[in-house]
Amino acid sequence: MAEFFLNEFIVNIDVAIYQFVDSIMSPVLNEIMTFITHLGDTPGIIWWVIGIILLIPRKTRKLGVLLIGGLAVASLINNVALKNVIERPRPYNIDPSIWKNAGYEYVWPGLIDKSSSWSFPSGHTSTSIGAAFAMFLGCFKNKKYLAIGIPTLILSFLIGFSRIYVHVHYPTDVIAGAVVGLIGGFLAYLLIAKVLVPKVVPIIEKKLNKKIIEE
DSSP: OGGGGGOHHHHHHHHHHHHHHHHHOOHHHHHHHHHHHHHTOTTTHHHHHHHHHHHSSGGGHHHHHHHHHHHHHHHIIIIIIIHHHHOOOOTTSSOHHHHHHTTOOOOOOOSSOOOOSOOSSOHHHHHHHHHHHHHHHHGGGSGGGHHHHHHHHHHHHHHHHHHHHTTSSOHHHHHHHHHHHHHHHHHHHHHIIIIIIIIIHHHHHHHHTSOOOOO
């Protein structure tokens, strides 16, 4: 399936976005984007930290479950299924003539270590957006939590953009990763908010004789 991405239309999208990114690169942004991209490193360090913090107070525990659930579902879809079926090489592993024929000179900036895994879709992007989006949807039950949900969602998209910035992914990898993340986050929200919390949790609470999650 990797040959599909040699389509002129897709290559031109990647080149156009890469050219924009190249035009805004600077020493300061290099430091910022390198830091941001590492926040999404396997196993999603920042998302586990946020998720565990949210799990501690009972009033935000549901948000923590949603976040970790979104992370898990998006990871399964992206990293277990799609990457291993599509097998798209990283942008630094393809024939340089592909970039040259599209009028672009791909230059590895060396901001992070190269990855040996398949490229499409972006795992950092899908898992970050999956985690943040599932939690963001849960914030609408109590809108005061949007103060957590909105910045978290913005961070997830910044992590996605950082993957383009450091040139470890094609822009189309990140676009697809965002779509996978939104779908995975939504599926996790439906499973947790509509099935687990209202139907399974009450059974557990009854056995424990204590409230473990607040709606």
